Amino acid sequence: MTARPVMNLAPGAPAARILGFGSHQPDRIVTNDDLSQLMDTSDQWIRDRVGIIERRFGEKEDVLVDYAVAAGTNALADAGVDASEVDTVIVPNCTMPSPIPNAAAQVAARIGVPNPGAFDLNAACAGFCYGLGVASDLVRAGSAKKVLVIGAEKLTDVVDPTDRANAIIFADGAGAALVGASDEPGIGPVAWGSAGELVDLIYMRDHRWIYQEGQSVFRWATTQIAPIALQALEAAGLQPSDVDVLAPHQANLRIVESIAKKLRAKGAREDMVVADDIKYSGNTSSASIPMALDHMRKAGTAKSGDVVLAVGFGAGLSYAAQAFVLP
Structure with missing residues (x-):
């Protein structure tokens, strides 16, 4: 044989x-x-x-x-x-x-x-x-x-x-x-998942217009997303105090601030810089995190070598987070 x-x-x-x-x-x-x-x-x-x-x-x-x-x-x-x-x-x-x-x-x-x-x-x-x-x-x-x-x-x-x-x-x-x-890790493991039972919270109405149940999405994001961000830190062997920049998906400034508050309650520093690009860019879905970080680097509020904690969340419902080092 x-x-x-x-x-x-x-x-x-x-x-x-x-x-x-x-x-x-x-x-x-x-x-x-x-x-x-x-x-x-x-x-x-x-x-x-x-x-x-x-x-x-x-x-x-x-x-x-x-x-x-x-x-x-x-x-x-x-x-x-x-x-x-x-x-x-x-x-x-x-x-x-x-x-x-x-x-x-x-x-x-x-x-x-x-x-x-x-x-x-x-x-x-x-x-x-x-x-x-x-x-x-x-x-x-x-x-x-x-x-x-x-x-x-x-x-x-x-x-x-x-x-x-x-x-x-x-x-x-x-x-x-x-x-x-x-040669050394610059991107940590991804912590991701989904909540398919909540699929109807964000969908295409009449197969044409994006629609979301705003209050329901707000409650879900402000209670469920910070723990995902913490999972990403744990997977990378990092502590909340190691994070220099928090870059959540720019969905809503109140959601962004809620996530930051929950992370600070777990040990993130008061001087952790929090992306707030939504103020001048709105919600750009999959573009919002890299766009916010690019703007922050140009403005000098984030710099090379900073440890970033990024967390995205949206329709599906889907979510993902990881830590990485800014170039």
């Missing part, structure tokens, strides 16, 4: 890290006062409920792929890496107009990445953390050397402009991170 052949495995890297960040937003700024001209709302009402002051809306002719290309290009420039060195592109998103073709292959071609593995990933607002976890594991397994993860959304395409509760929240943009090999 002939012995069964033994297959080879690709040599993996000891660890993975983020090499660079980039982001992109459309030019059009929409203030709360602008929205009050279109619906029954006011600047104070919006600030009190979600913390948003302004957000960015794309033009009708814009497409999600445009934002992803710009953010991905900026991440490569930040890392000092040529597009030819990238071998995998992942585009977390939930607003592609059609599931076929995917965004990732188009984005890769336009950036100049030659023949990469390319796929989209839909975990809604948890998408970036899911994508970062996959990218890190691909590098450590030897399946990829450099992975470009780009959370990109054009949420204005799927928001009913007459739905006051949701139209004030969502916005457009993209955020990207380039992941590569490292």
Whole structure:
């Protein structure tokens, strides 16, 4: 009897890290006062409920792929890496107009990445953390050397402009991170999961408009997400006091502040910097975490070497968290 052949495995890297960040937003700024001209709302009402002051809306002719290309290009420039060195592109998103073709292959071609593995990933607002976890594991397994993860959304395409509760929240943009090999861990294990029994809390109404049960989502996020963030720290062998920057999904400023308060009650430092990009960018779903971090690095509120705790959560309901070091 002939012995069964033994297959080879690709040599993996000891660890993975983020090499660079980039982001992109459309030019059009929409203030709360602008929205009050279109619906029954006011600047104070919006600030009190979600913390948003302004957000960015794309033009009708814009497409999600445009934002992803710009953010991905900026991440490569930040890392000092040529597009030819990238071998995998992942585009977390939930607003592609059609599931076929995917965004990732188009984005890769336009950036100049030659023949990469390319796929989209839909975990809604948890998408970036899911994508970062996959990218890190691909590098450590030897399946990829450099992975470009780009959370990109054009949420204005799927928001009913007459739905006051949701139209004030969502916005457009993209955020990207380039992941590569490292001798020491720069990205911790992902802590992820889902609560499929709550799927009806966020869904596409009439298969066209994004809709969420705001109060129910708020209660779930403010009670269930901080423990997931703590699980990610434990998996990475870190303590809450080790966190320099907390970067939750920018869903609602009150949710962000609640998560930070719960983490500080568990030992996080008072000087831990908390991302609040929602104030000026709105909720950009899978783009919100990398976009917030890119903005914080440019503003100097987050710096190279900082330990970040990121946690995403959204439709599904899906959630994911991990710790990583800023490049």
